Amino acid sequence: MLAYRITTEGAAPHLCRIDISEPGPTQIGVEIKACGLNFADLLTQKGTYQDIPQTPFTMGMELSGIVTTTGDSVNNLKPGDRVAVFSGQGGLAEFGVFEADRAIRIPDAMSFEDAAALQIAYVTSHMALDYRARMQPGETLLVTGAAGGVGLTAVEIGKLMGATVIAHARGRDKLEVARAAGADHLIDDSEDLRTRVKELGGADVVYDAVGGPAFKAAFRACNPEARLLPIGFASGEVPQIPANHLLVKNLTVIGYYIGGYMKFRPDLVRRSLAQLIDWYSNGLLSPHVSHILPLTDVAEGMELLRSRKSTGKVVIRTGD
Known part of the structure; x- marks a missing residue:
């Protein structure tokens, strides 16, 4: 099969052909149809992401x-089931083997592209705003x-939860x-945030x-x-938080990394994804996919993220 892999530490990823693996007792084999790209993929390529698999490995953190x-x-899934898989790795390939507890069935009406786009970004935002920040209807949410x-x-989930965005x-x-996703107020980067x-x-x-400066202004x-x-730190600058300033307004800075929950509370991730799929099925949210590219054009998709020329998600179509 064709796969987009990092074969040795520090090496650039590249497309190569590898053998298809067989699943272990708790795993499933998947014919991959689509894989979402994330800013974390760029950090993984640079070797600066906080959770990099041991080489060699196939890139791609979310797939369908x-x-x-x-x-x-495995008794909760069977051959023929359409699934979304919060894989962490292995999505940028034609086939893959994954732990069954990282997979969830998706409705027949959900496209594979939408299913690939619905996971990391949406689960990250839903768990952040709901489980971690405990955001309430009527509060004001600022999204940089x-x-x-x-x-x-x-933006989309905040509006669904009743916030002013x-x-x-x-x-x-x-x-x-x-604005189309539901924002109530818009602030351009050129303005004083x-x-x-x-x-x-x-x-x-x-x-x-x-x-960077956006966090400081928001703070x-x-x-x-x-x-x-x-x-995240798309600006390239990790902000240093003045702890003494937290006291003045009784502010709380919340540490949050979705990958950590996949290791010690995967049930929370599955519950969040189930809620998102329910909202999707009821027409309450719609993943914004700005680019769909073939597996042979993964590098072009990564460049779209790096140059910030995409909006929403870039999805790689890995199968027919």
């Missing part, structure tokens, strides 16, 4: 496809990088994408995918008892 085989201990892969899902992004085109947020009444929850625009979620 059809179950082909099951291990002897609001047109990106995770930012856009935070402030979207911060670079350029009118990206802000219009955020702190001043504009304060004019809108301040933020109760901050979902920051950018870091200073918080209301008392606000919660801040540093989700």
Whole structure:
């Protein structure tokens, strides 16, 4: 089969042909149909992601496809089932073997592309806002990088949860994408973020995918008892948090990494994904996929993320 792999530490990923593996007792074999790309894939290539598999490995953290085989201990899935798999690795290939507890059935009406796009970004935002920040209806949510892969899902989910959503992004085109996803207020990257947020009444929850100056400005625009979620650092700058300033407004900065939950509370991830699939089935959310590319064009898809030329998700179609 064809797979996009990092074969040795520090080497660039490349397409190569490898043998198809057989599943172990608790695993399933999947004919992969689509795989979502994430900013974390870029960090993995650079060797700076916080959770890099041992080489050699196939890249691709979230996928969808059809179950082909099951291990002897798997009784909740069967060959022919359409599934989404929160894989962590192995998605950028034509076939893969994954732990069954990382998979969930998807409705027949859900496309494989949408299923691949629904996982990391949407589960990250849903668990962040619901389980970690405990956001309540009527609160004000500020989302930085609001047109990106995770930012856009935070806008959409925040609106579904009853928040007033402030979207911060670079350029009118990206802000219009955020508006279409449900944002109530738009702030361009060229504007003074702190001043504009304060004019809108301040933020109760901050979902920051950018870091750097954007986080600092958002931090200073918080209301008392606000919660801040540093989700990612697309700016390349990890913010240093002045702990003494937390005391003044009784602020809370919440550490959160979705990959960690797959290791010690996978049930929370499956529960979140089930809720998202239910919302999808009822027409309450719709993944924004800006680009769908073939497996042979993975490098082009990664460049779309690196150059921030995509909005929402970039999805690689790995099968027919």
